[in-house]
Amino acid sequence: MGSDEEGTLAAIKACRRELIDPKLAEHRGRIVKTTGDGALIEFASAVDAIRCAMEIQRSMAQRNMGVPEERRIEFRIGINVGDILIDEGDIYGDGVNIAARIEALARPGTICLSENAYRQVTGKLALDISDMGEQQLKNIAEPVHVYGLIPDGTLTRTASATLPLPHKPSIAVLPFQNMSGDPEQEYFADGIVEEIITALSRFRELFVIARNSTFIYKGRAVDVKQVGRELGVRYVLEGSVRKAAARVRVTSQLIDAITGAHLWADRIDGAFDDIFVLQDRVTENVVGAIAPKIEQAEIERTKPKPTERLDAYDSYLRAMMYFNRWTSESISEALRLLYKAIELDPGFSSAYGLAAWCYVRRRLSGWMEEPIHEMAELALQL
Numbered sequence: 001m002g003s004d005e006e007g008t009l010a011a012i013k014a015c016r017r018e019l020i021d022p023k024l025a026e027h028r029g030r031i032v033k034t035t036g037d038g039a040l041i042e043f044a045s046a047v048d049a050i051r052c053a054m055e056i057q058r059s060m061a062q063r064n065m066g067v068p069e070e071r072r073i074e075f076r077i078g079i080n081v082g083d084i085l086i087d088e089g090d091i092y093g094d095g096v097n098i099a100a101r102i103e104a105l106a107r108p109g110t111i112c113l114s115e116n117a118y119r120q121v122t123g124k125l126a127l128d129i130s131d132m133g134e135q136q137l138k139n140i141a142e143p144v145h146v147y148g149l150i151p152d153g154t155l156t157r158t159a160s161a162t163l164p165l166p167h168k169p170s171i172a173v174l175p176f177q178n179m180s181g182d183p184e185q186e187y188f189a190d191g192i193v194e195e196i197i198t199a200l201s202r203f204r205e206l207f208v209i210a211r212n213s214t215f216i217y218k219g220r221a222v223d224v225k226q227v228g229r230e231l232g233v234r235y236v237l238e239g240s241v242r243k244a245a246a247r248v249r250v251t252s253q254l255i256d257a258i259t260g261a262h263l264w265a266d267r268i269d270g271a272f273d274d275i276f277v278l279q280d281r282v283t284e285n286v287v288g289a290i291a292p293k294i295e296q297a298e299i300e301r302t303k304p305k306p307t308e309r310l311d312a313y314d315s316y317l318r319a320m321m322y323f324n325r326w327t328s329e330s331i332s333e334a335l336r337l338l339y340k341a342i343e344l345d346p347g348f349s350s351a352y353g354l355a356a357w358c359y360v361r362r363r364l365s366g367w368m369e370e371p372i373h374e375m376a377e378l379a380l381q382l
Contacts (some may be wrong), residue, residue, distance in 0.1 A: 003070075011073055012037055019059050027052035032091050036041045040100075042091060046081050046120035050127075053077045053111050054151040061151075062110060081116040083362055091237070094140065101137035113299065130231070133166070139185050169294050169313035170207035170233040172257075173197050175218040176250070177240040185248075189241040195283040196237070203291055209233060228257025233295055235263070250282050254290045256297065264293045289300025312344035316351050323354060326328030328367045331358050 001008050019162045024031065024041065027048040033039045043049035046143040058075065064072040082095025082100065098114055106112040112132070113121075121127070128150050134143040155352050176189040189373050194211055203206045209231050217227065239252035253265035268285055270278040319337035322330040361367075 002112060004371040008073075013061075015060070015073060019063075020056060020122075023052050023056055023059075027055075032089070038103075040091070040096065042084075046079065046117045047124055049079050049128075050111070050113070050117070050121055050125060050149070053079060054149075057109055057111065057151045062092075074108035076103050076106035076108055077111040078106060079116040079117045081120055098137065098140060098144055101140060102135070102144065105132065105135060105146060106148070109150075111149040111151065113147045113149060113182060115147070118145075118147045128268050130213040133207050157268050165232055165234055166207040168205055169207070169235065169298050171235040171237060171290075171294065172209040172214050172227060172231045172233045173200070173226065174222070174236060174238045175215055176238070176252075179232075179240050179242040182243055185241055185243050188248070188272075188279070191275070191279050192239075192241070192282050196286055199283050199287040202293070203297070206291070206294070207233070216271055224255045224257050225260055234258055235290075235297070237290060243272060246272050248278060252286050254293055263297055264290060285287075309348070312341040315341035315344065316348070316354070319351075319354060323358060326361065326365075328362075328365070331361055331367070334358050 020039075023029070028044045029048065029052055030042045032042050032109055034040075041049075043052070057075065060073070060075060064074065078099045078101070080095055080099035082093070082098060084091040084093045084095045102112040102114055113129075118129070130148040130150075132146040132148050135146045136143050173193055176193055178186045178189050193214075197208060197211050197214075213231060224238070227236055228234065234257055236251060236257045238255065238257050239250060242249045242251075248271075249267055249269050249271060251265070251267040254263045255261070257262055266285065266289060270283050272278065272280060315337045319334040319341065322334035322337065335355060338351050338355040338358065341348055342355070345351070
């Protein structure tokens with residue numbers, strides 16, 4: 001819109017006239033209202049909604065072929081099944097709000113489904129689904145489990161389709177390699193991966209990619225950094241299984257998908273006479289090791305960034321002295337010094353963090369009426 005308002009508006013109207021309206025009529029959809037470049041649409045069923053959404057996204061991908069990236073029109077779609085309130089042709093309620101919120105989670109050209117919508121179509125449609133886990137949505141009291149959907153023929157998982165990292169530590173467990181080709185060993189390797197994914201999913205502080213998303217890499221030589229970009233994860237666990245006579249050796253390694261650094265590696269040997277006991281042992285050892293390793297890596301990654309400006313650091317240290325006195329006057333002086341440090345070095349995250357604590361102390365002590373300052377968010381961003 002910024003470079004060509006009239007051309008963009010004409011292109012959106014053409015999409016509506018030539019593609020969206022005919023597809024809605026075909027799949028029993030009703031436009032409730034439009035919101036600029038968006039629309040709220042009601043369907044008779046989740047199956048109709050998803051079929052329509054998939055056909056729209058496929059057609060949009062074809063329309064965008066050969067179009068420069070900065071001139072493409074790409075839609076995000078969110079689908080939810082829920083109760084609604086009808087008033088003079090408009091619809092309201094949490095069912096509508098959830099659809100709007102999960103639409104914002106979708107990447108351009110893709111679709112996001114709530115768990116309610118996903119349950120309605122499981123087993124009825126062949127879908128390329130990725131589990132995005134529980135999401136805390138704005139103005140929605142309870143977390144909503146969300147699934148991502150990439151329609152066939154639209155964006156493929158390549159370096160150009162990079163998923164953003166979630167707010168909590170994220171991990172993908174790749175299929176373990178069968179180093180001997182023994183089919184029995186193949187089942188064993190797949191079973192280990194499923195057990196590890198299930199066990200990791202019990203950690204609420206982790207974002208774990210579902211099995212059906214990671215098993216697309218089975219049998220392929222992959223670049224861990226590319227996997228991280230395609231699945232939107234910071235950590236990747238990979239491994240292999242090798243059998244010799246009645247013994248099995250399982251190796252595994254945890255890798256930082258952003259830097260490519262190896263964070264942890266181990267191997268476990270065991271007898272193949274009881275597969276389930278061995279699977280449980282491997283799962284327990286691997287999960288017991290990598291969960292604290294990820295926590296340690298996150299702590300190291302989020303350590304405050306130092307400053308190269310000695311004058312900024314001097315102001316920060318003096319502010320710390322006043323901060324520890326815990327009086328209204330000392331906190332005000334600490335803030336003055338911290339703002340000076342931030343002015344000298346706008347990227348000095350520790351200064352932002354301590355300033356946030358100053359505002360917290362003001363609030364706790366009843367020395368301020370205004371809302372808590374945005375300094376904490378700035379510190380996290382840096």
